[in-house]
Structure formats: C-alpha cells, structure tokens
Amino acid sequence: MITVRRRGSEAHEEWIAVAAGEVVTGFHEDTHYEIRPEPTTLRVFVDDVELLAASGWFQWCPRFYAGQVRVDVLDASGAQSTYCLTISPTAKKADDDKFAEIIEAIRTFDQTLLGGVSAATLAFGNTGRAGIHADHVLLARLRLYGHEFLGAVAALARSPHQKLSADRQMLPLARARRLHPTALREHKLSTLLSGTSLAVDQLDTIQVHAWTSTPTVDTPANRVLLGLLKRFRATLTALRERVAALRLGDSQDEQGTRLHRRIALLDHLESRVTQLIQHHPFNAVKAGAAGSSGLTQIAAQPAYNRAYRLGCAAMASRVEGDQSLDQLHVSPSWGIYETWCFLQVVACFEQLLGIKLTPSRSKVVNAQLAFHVPLSSGHLMEVLFQAKFPAADPHTDRLGWSISRERVPDILIVVYNDTTCRSLILDAKWRSGRANVLEAMESAHIYHDSLRLRRGSATERPSHCILLLPGASDVESLGELDFIHTHGVGAIAEFLPHGAGVAFLSDLFKKWLSPLHS
Structure with missing residues (x-):
C-alpha cells in the first residue's frame, strides 16, 4: 500500500490510501505531492521516472497532463507493486466533466490525435491505424501484454500440441x-x-x-506460434535500438530519465522469449509458415488461442477502435486543449457557413491538419492546425512566412483569392491566473509582428492574434472587442464546451467575414 497527500499541507490534508491495482481519483496537475510507501520501500517510479526521497517520503509533481498515471514501487527484495492515480486538470481551467467532453470530441473526430508522450494514459482500442507515436504505443503494449504472452506460451509448452x-x-x-x-x-x-x-x-x-x-510437436499450430515468438523477439530488438538511441520522437532529456527502466524491461522480455525458442517444443519445430491450417488448429485450442491473441496484442501499434482496452500515453493536457480548440473552430465555421469543411493540403503553409471551403464571395478559406511559417524572405513560393525564425501558431484562418489575402491567428493557452495570461500574451504579439502572407503584390500581417483560454477571465480588457480591433491582439476566456467564449468567437468570426460580402 501507498499513501499520498499534498506537500506542505500537514495541517489540512489527510493521507489518501491507495491499494495495489486500485485506481484512485482526486489528484490534480501542477500540484506537489508526497508519496509514502508502506512498508519501507527502496525505490518509487512514476512512468519509469524515479522519484527522489526526503525523510522517507517521495516527492512528486504531475505537470501538465491528465489521465491515469502508473506508480511502480520496489521493495528490498526487488518485488514490484503497481498503483494507479487519476490526475485531473486544475479546477480553474476545466472540471472533470468539461475535460471529458473535450476528450470525447477528439475521439469522435480522430482518436490518434490524443496519442502522446506524457506520463498520463487513457483507454484505447487496438484497431484502425497507428498514430504518430507508434513506438510509444508499442512500448506500452509490450509492457501490458509481453509478460502475460510469454507466460501463456511457457504454460502450453509443458503440454504442447502433438x-x-x-x-x-x-x-x-x-x-x-x-x-x-x-x-x-x-x-x-x-x-x-x-x-x-x-x-x-x-x-x-x-x-x-x-x-x-x-x-x-512439429505441428502447424506450433509453427505459427514459433513464427510469432520470432516476430516478437525481432520487435523487441528493433525497439530496443530506438530506445537506446533516444529516438522515440520526444525530448531526449525525457527519454534519458526513463532509459534504464525501459531497457531493463525489453532485455528481460528478450531473454525470456529466446529461452522459449531454444527449448522444447519449439527447438523441434521446423521454421516456416503453416498457413491457414495452423490458425485453424490454434483457434480450436483455448490455450493456444489465448497465447496467440496476447502476442498479437503485445505488438499492436494501432490506437483506434470502439472497445477501449488498453491504457496508452496521451498528449499533455495543453496539447489536448489545442486540438479541441481547432476542432471547435472548424465546427464553428461549419455552423456559420452551413457547409462542411473539407480536408485538404494547404497552399499557404505546411500544417498538421488542414481544411478548406469555397466562399460565396469567390474566396477560398483555409483553417489550419499547427501551421508552420518558415523563416524565409518574401521570395518564397509559399503564401506565408515569418520575418524572424520559424513560427508555429496553433490555428490559422486564412481567406484569399487571386489578389487579396486576410488571416487571423488563434493560439490556445492552457493557462489561468492574471500573471500567466499576461505572460502568454507574448506569443500573440510575436505572431502579430512576425507573420506575413502575400497574395499578388500585397503583403499582409494577420488582422488579429487572439489567445483562447479555458478559465474565467483574469484580465477582462483583453477580451473586449474594442481592445481586439484597436490593437489586433487579445484573449477569449471560458473557451470550453458550452462556455461563453465559444459564442464570443462565433460573433467575432461573423464580423471578420462580413467585409468579404460588402
């Protein structure tokens, strides 16, 4: 068992008891906690990152992520116990219900957009397609199913099919x-x-x-299982190389803190699978595909069927599907919020225009996601997510560029024809509090000053650069229409499902599009 409480709050906070295998809620991002294992524990890991101990308690602060977090506790004998803590967003930004609506909206559109590298996990299925973080998904599934798969194979190897x-x-x-x-x-x-x-x-x-x-024992069923074991070992070898080289796609510093635990996991699995391949019955099985007869034999035998399913699940990198089976890593909460803001902007334009926006490849700049729609005025409108404005001079063949270094605003709306081009920038900020909001306004000023779009002989800056904030307004002047029109920058608060900011942005879009019809 472990107990957890907020740090520095001895007089006000009680210890929360967590049993092994239990999922406990009530924890929040960006909050300092103390973890006290019982009995005395040598080491504590959160998502493979070892915690520091002070006076027998381990210090932990979940940064900006939300979901289930795995805590591994090792005692003096090396035995491991695993606990699950559910992290929620800070109440000033979004409550659990609002954040759940954000998650569900992204799931409905494309679950792969939820995938990420934070310590938090959410439930996913294993059909569909792989996301951009396929290696992280693979590593998580090897941890979830790898030992169980090899254990199932070892059990049936004691009485193999003959x-x-x-x-x-x-x-x-x-x-x-x-x-x-x-x-x-x-x-x-x-x-x-x-x-x-x-x-x-x-x-x-x-x-x-x-x-x-x-x-x-040289049967089609054993041949199929031998092939699966060899593929499992090859998968481990290839992934281990990428883990050791810190090539999983996220920060190398973050990968470095997790390196030892990840390598130990993969090495242990590889040692076990090699032993199985080298011993009876698989050392007496001829290599080679067994075809449909092997799968038929496996389907007819529950022990073989279970082992085969576990092996396939351990090597799956797909993250879609109606059945939510596996806890897989997701983006930080600010990344999830950015994605939802983009989908909300697309939905807002579809409602205003009465027409569906179509996925496309942008002619303006490269982007992670791009949608377009022709307007009745003869203009083409594009809505882009994570638009990359390259550092370039005005002679670039792209419509957009940055006069300083490369810039990547979250959302770009651009309307253009053969001679004119207008744009509006929205930047989602998972921030709350006056000081944080004012600091975040720096990006609005940078985008407004540095980004350029060209059409014909004209070169234009974005007409507006506006922050989208989840919480209540702490600097009300930034959200006033007169302020936004006068300065070209501002912030829209309460931009959440059913929040006042959604209606405010819709009204702003109406006014922004109106000159096209005049």
Whole structure:
C-alpha cells in the first residue's frame, strides 16, 4: 500500500490510501505531492521516472497532463507493486466533466490525435491505424501484454500440441501392423503368401516395408506460434535500438530519465522469449509458415488461442477502435486543449457557413491538419492546425512566412483569392491566473509582428492574434472587442464546451467575414 497527500499541507490534508491495482481519483496537475510507501520501500517510479526521497517520503509533481498515471514501487527484495492515480486538470481551467467532453470530441473526430508522450494514459482500442507515436504505443503494449504472452506460451509448452507422423521403415514381419505397398516386392514375403512353406525359424528373418507412427510437436499450430515468438523477439530488438538511441520522437532529456527502466524491461522480455525458442517444443519445430491450417488448429485450442491473441496484442501499434482496452500515453493536457480548440473552430465555421469543411493540403503553409471551403464571395478559406511559417524572405513560393525564425501558431484562418489575402491567428493557452495570461500574451504579439502572407503584390500581417483560454477571465480588457480591433491582439476566456467564449468567437468570426460580402 501507498499513501499520498499534498506537500506542505500537514495541517489540512489527510493521507489518501491507495491499494495495489486500485485506481484512485482526486489528484490534480501542477500540484506537489508526497508519496509514502508502506512498508519501507527502496525505490518509487512514476512512468519509469524515479522519484527522489526526503525523510522517507517521495516527492512528486504531475505537470501538465491528465489521465491515469502508473506508480511502480520496489521493495528490498526487488518485488514490484503497481498503483494507479487519476490526475485531473486544475479546477480553474476545466472540471472533470468539461475535460471529458473535450476528450470525447477528439475521439469522435480522430482518436490518434490524443496519442502522446506524457506520463498520463487513457483507454484505447487496438484497431484502425497507428498514430504518430507508434513506438510509444508499442512500448506500452509490450509492457501490458509481453509478460502475460510469454507466460501463456511457457504454460502450453509443458503440454504442447502433438500429432502422429506416418513414416515408412523396414521392420521385422512380426512387428509390422500396416504394410506399405512396396512390401509385396519382398521375395520371402511373396513365398509366404503363395503358400510355399518356410521354416518357422526363418520367419524372424523376413524384413518388410511398413507404416509406423510416432508423436511429434512439429505441428502447424506450433509453427505459427514459433513464427510469432520470432516476430516478437525481432520487435523487441528493433525497439530496443530506438530506445537506446533516444529516438522515440520526444525530448531526449525525457527519454534519458526513463532509459534504464525501459531497457531493463525489453532485455528481460528478450531473454525470456529466446529461452522459449531454444527449448522444447519449439527447438523441434521446423521454421516456416503453416498457413491457414495452423490458425485453424490454434483457434480450436483455448490455450493456444489465448497465447496467440496476447502476442498479437503485445505488438499492436494501432490506437483506434470502439472497445477501449488498453491504457496508452496521451498528449499533455495543453496539447489536448489545442486540438479541441481547432476542432471547435472548424465546427464553428461549419455552423456559420452551413457547409462542411473539407480536408485538404494547404497552399499557404505546411500544417498538421488542414481544411478548406469555397466562399460565396469567390474566396477560398483555409483553417489550419499547427501551421508552420518558415523563416524565409518574401521570395518564397509559399503564401506565408515569418520575418524572424520559424513560427508555429496553433490555428490559422486564412481567406484569399487571386489578389487579396486576410488571416487571423488563434493560439490556445492552457493557462489561468492574471500573471500567466499576461505572460502568454507574448506569443500573440510575436505572431502579430512576425507573420506575413502575400497574395499578388500585397503583403499582409494577420488582422488579429487572439489567445483562447479555458478559465474565467483574469484580465477582462483583453477580451473586449474594442481592445481586439484597436490593437489586433487579445484573449477569449471560458473557451470550453458550452462556455461563453465559444459564442464570443462565433460573433467575432461573423464580423471578420462580413467585409468579404460588402
């Protein structure tokens, strides 16, 4: 068991008890906690990151992520216990119900957009397609199913599937039960069958070709399982190379803090699978595909069927599906919020225009996601997510560029025709509090000053650069329309499902599009 409480709050906070395997709620991001294992524990890991101990308690602060977090506790003998804590967003930003609506909206559109590298996990299925964090998904599934798969194979290896092999060999006549057709060519046997007498003591000298049967484990089912074990080992080897080289796609510093635990996991799995391959029954199985007959045999035997399903699940990197089976890593809460804001903007334009926006490839700048729609005015509108404005001079063949370094605003709305181009920037900020909001306004000023779009002979800056904030307004002037129109920057608060900020942004879009029809 472990107990957890907020740090520095001895007089106000009680210890929360967490049993092994239990999922406990009530924890929040960006909050400092103390973890006290019972009995005395040598080491505590949160998502493979070892915690520091002070006076027997371990210090932990979940940063900006929300979901289930795995806590591994190792005692003096090396035995491990696992606990699950559910982290919620800070109440000033979004309550659990609002954040659940954000998650569900992204799931409905494309679950792969939820995938990420934070310590938090959410439930996913294993059909569909892989996301951009396939290696992290693979690592998580190897941890979830790898040991169970190898354990299932080891159990069935103690009583493996067998068949009787039919072989032809020379046997004394007295031992032969079923003669091979070529046995009739034997002269002594022909003499016996023709009725010619033979001495009794000569019967034992007659050798004939006969069918014999012996048990063998070289069956289609075992061949399929051997192939699965070899593929499992190859998957471990390839992933270990990428883990050791810190090539999983996120911060190398973050990967470095998790490196030892990840390598130890993969090495242990590789050692176990190698032992299985080298011992009975798989060392007596011929390599090679067994075809549909092997899968048919596996489907007919519950132990083999279970092992096969676990092996396939351990190597799956797909993250879609109606059945939520696996806890997989997701983006930080601010990344999830950015994605939802983009989907909300697309939905807002679809409602205003009465037409669906179509996925496309942008002509303006590269982007992670791009949608477009032709307007009745003859203009084309594009809505882009994570639009990359390259650092370039005005001679670039793209419509957009940055006069300083590369810039990547969260959401770009651009309307253009052959001669004109207008744009609006929205930047989602998972922030709350006056000081944090004012600090976040820096990005609005940078985008407004540095980004350029060209059409024909005209070069334009974004007309507005506006922050989208989940919480209540702490700097009300930033959200006033007069302020936004006067300065070209501002912030919209309460931009959450059913929040006042959604209606405010819709009204702003109406006013922004109105000059196109004048």
